[in-house]
Amino acid sequence: MSPLLSIVLPVHGVERFLPQCLDSLRADTAAPGELELIAVDDLSPDGCGAILDAYAERDERMRVLHLTVNQGLGGAREVGLAEATGRYVWFVDSDDWLPEGTLDALLAELRAEEARPEGPADVLLTGFTHVYNDGTTEPNPWRRVLAGSPLEHGCTAAEHPALFNSVLSVWNKVMRREHLQGLGVAFGRGYYEDISVTYPLLLSAARLRYLDRVCYYYRRGRPGAITATASPKHADAFAQYDAIFAFLDRDEQAAALRTLVFDRTVKQALTVYDTPGLVPVEMRPEFFRRITDHFARHRPAGYRFPSGVRGVQYRLAARGSQVAYGELRRGGRLPGAVKRSALAVGPGVRKVVRSGARYTAYNTFRRLPLDPDLAVYAAYWQRDYACNPAAIYEKARELAPQIRGVWVVENRERARALPPGVPYVIVNTPAYLRVMATATYFVNNVNFPHTMVKRPGSVHVQTQHGTPLKLTGTDLRDRPEAAAGTDFERLLEGVARWDFLVSPNPHASAVFSKAFPGDYQLLETGYPRNDRLVQATAEDCAEARRRLGVAPGQRTVLYAPVRREPWSTCPEPLDLAELARRLGPGCTLLVRDPGGGTGTGAGRPAADREAAVLRDVSEHPVVEDLYLAADALVTDYSPAMFDFAVLDRPIAVHAPDWEEYRQQHGVYLDLPAEPPGPVATGLDELAEALRAGDPEPGLRARFRERFCPWDDGRAAERVVSRVFPIRK
Incomplete structure (x- = not known):
């Protein structure tokens, strides 16, 4: 009986990488004769031929074909395919390698496919990981169009055309050999040689399947790779396109997707x-x-x-x-x-x-020289004067007064909300374009628009806007729902602009370094916006309460939950009216709805004099005012807990759906095991914790030790001193 799987391995000029590739082609569960390896030495100029022969002496599954004329990658694959006898064939590149256990898992999948009553899949697509020269890795960027799609159970290309938005190389596709050889197609010569096979292969398959498992480590960006090489051979793509459309001309099923392919x-x-x-x-x-x-x-x-x-x-x-x-x-x-x-x-x-x-x-405007004394500030997508950029702006006015700071806002309404005397420009006006083209310094808690070019000599300061509890940045690559359509290539383009990234604590430093890979300098200073919390006096807190209309003598609790995405399967919101009744008339319950309105139901009936006052503060522009006014915080998974901990006041966590939240979003912190205070899963527990006042101060002390070690009231000073020239 023929082997289940043939692996075809074209080899040329990869002596440095070949042993790792060959060592990875192990299958502990393969039956005798179930797997064959066909290595094609494409007249390799180095020691690859000898390495292949040495491995073949020790591995009876392996045959080595030594070519006397170089055929190129496509030609070598054709030579190997002609010798293959397996029911499935997989073309593996010899500078890449397979994760441990891959062949055992893949053979099991192929056995299962052959046992299906409707017949086996014509193509099994696999997951993969990019590996860069510096050792960093990138999960499959196209997993979001494959995982969770009809491909996981089996479908045609017409039933899931988004498939063509994923990688169309051959190395992550295990194909039924009879199907491939019946197409009348061949690998092309020169660059992009595999698309003349992969397009027809996918277009004509009666059944495609995706295996959501990392089965391949693809070495990306190595010297000599076509994606990093200037060459006339890039024009080889047009011959491959001609071959694809020649196939479309003769295949009625495939022709239905002609426009998509074009x-x-x-x-x-x-x-x-x-x-x-x-x-x-x-x-x-x-x-x-x-x-x-x-x-x-x-x-x-x-x-x-x-x-x-x-x-x-x-x-x-x-x-x-x-x-x-x-x-x-x-x-x-x-x-x-x-x-x-x-x-x-x-x-x-x-x-x-x-x-x-x-x-x-x-x-x-970009032809003008950079203005060495001009800094541009923005926060929350040009919506607010807030957060770390505002704290840095105010400290820079004090320590580096020669630096002219200008705020970017999205419209005139936002401009009217700025503090008196703060210079501003409105997005897309000539003044905006000029400052964006000529400023030396840029400070933001999100990225500036990608259409704005980072000029040589400019300095970009990224502050972020919270200590991360749930996954962020590139850590979301394999969580398509939580990533919500994030363009990771665009994200990394933005990160590449950063010269400095401000970190609030050691935990955030570790997360940011991994989730936002780049060459920036990490400023481990603490968050400038929290300086106000550290430095606040009793009068500052009383003034914040007065501005919010909190009556004197009232105990004040701030409820600030995390924003929930539309796809989240969270339980019903906290019953705030009932919580207000449990807290009693001596309390004010401030409600900060993350949706920006009154969706949490703030507003008690006027006749209910036995309940706490409910006050909706969702539209209050400065969250630090709310922290200063509150005697205690209630949250679920909001980053507010990390900032509020600076004040060393009680925090209660309402976490009725922790497991669901953890699984859906991914998290960096086991919150129930490392909370800032008591953790409640229901209203009774939460009300009891709040009535107790400060039942577990030890939890808060350990939390503060981990997440507030740099909060001494001088974070903005440290950032300004590092970024701007300080006038002595």
């Missing part, structure tokens, strides 16, 4: 063209002409261009307008020919025109 190939070709350092300068006109020719040869009948900027780019490429395309890419300026075109009329294009004018102005 869009995907155009996007890839333009990405190669746009990526610096890939297409040699002298080849760029010819490469762009080839894209135009691709439109002429393969554009589907009735094809409609995408909307927005991408559609404008496609139109220019289809017309061969290389100069106009370059203008749009460089400066955001829409060429006159496109503005006048009847094909280009529509809201999306008008938006491009407006944005093009803005960024033409922005790029003009």
Whole structure:
């Protein structure tokens, strides 16, 4: 009987990596003859041939084919495929490797597939991990379009076309050999050699399946990789596109997805063209002409261009307008020919025109020198004057008065809410474009827009806006619901701009360093916004209570839960009216609804004189006022607990759904095991904890020791002294 699986291993110039790859091809549970390894020495110029022979002497599963003429990666795969006898075949690259236990798990999956009454899958797609030269790793960036989809049970490409938004290389696809060899396709020559196989393979499969398990370590960015190499061979992609569309012309099932495939190939070709350092300068006109020719040869009948900027780019490429395309890419300026075109009329294009004018102005301002005394501040997506940026701005006015700070706000309403005398610019105005183009310093608790370029000599300070309890940043890659569509490539582009990242405590330092990988300097200073809490006097607290309308002598409890996502399966909200009755008339219950309104139900009936006063403070702009006014905090999983702990006042945690929250979001802290105070799962427990006043001060002391060690009231001073030139 033929083997269940053939592994085809093309080998050329990877002597450094080959032993690790070969050592990983172990299968402890494989029956005799169930697995064969076919290694193709593609006239490797180093010691690969000898390494292969030495391994083959010790491994009866392995055959080595020594080629006398170099065939290239695609040709070597074809040679190996011709020798394969397995019912399934897997093309593994010899500079990559498999995680421990992969082949045993994969063979078990293939056995199960063959036992299915409806017949085995034609292709089994696997999970993988990118591994970079410095040893860092990146989970499969496309897992969100595979995991939890119909692919996990089996479907066709037409039933899950989002599949084509994932990687289309061959190495994460285990394919039924009979299906592959019946397609009449072959690996191409030169670069992008595998797409002439993977597209037809996926388009024609009667059943595709995804195995949500990391089965492959893909070595990314090594010297010589095509994604990092300038070469005329990037134009090889067009021959592979021709082969794909030749297959579409003869396969009725696959032809139904012709438009999707066309869009995907155009996007890839333009990405190669746009990526610096890939297409040699002298080849760029010819490469762009080839894209135009691709439109002429393969554009589907009735094809409609995408909307927005991408559609404008496609139109220019289809017309061969290389100069106009370059203008749009460089400066955001829409060429006159496109503005006048009847094909280009529509809201999306008008938006491009407006944005093009803005960024033409922005790029003009970028020709001006940086202003060494100009700093730009923003917080919470240009909505508020708040948080760490506000604390840094105020301290910089004191310690570095020569630095002119300007706040960015999204509209005039936000501008009116600024403190008197704070300079500002409104987003997308000429003044905004000028300061964004010429400032030396940038301070924000989120990222500035990606359209704003980081100029050499500028300094970007990222402060974040809370100690992380749930997963954040790149730690969310394998949690598509919690990631909520995060563009991780764009996130890492933003991180690459940071020169400094402010950390509130050692816990946050460890999390930030992993979740936001970059070359920035970590400022382990504590949070500047918490300086006010450390330095607050009794009069400051009394003034905060007066501003909030809290009657003298009232005990004040702040309820500040975490914002819940629409997909969260949390229980019913806390019954605040009942909690108010339990607390009694000597108490005021301040409610900060994370949704920004009164969704928590604040507002007691006027006749209920035996209950605490309920006051909705969701719209109060400065959260530190609420902390100062509160005698105690009630929260569930909000980062508010880390800031409020600075005041050394009681904290009660209402955690009725901890396990669900932990599983859905992922967490860095076992909150029930390391809480800042008593943990309640119901209203009775919570009310009792609050009535007790301070039942477990030891918990709070340990929590403060871990999360507040740098809170001495001088965090803003430390940040300003490190970032700005201090006038003596």
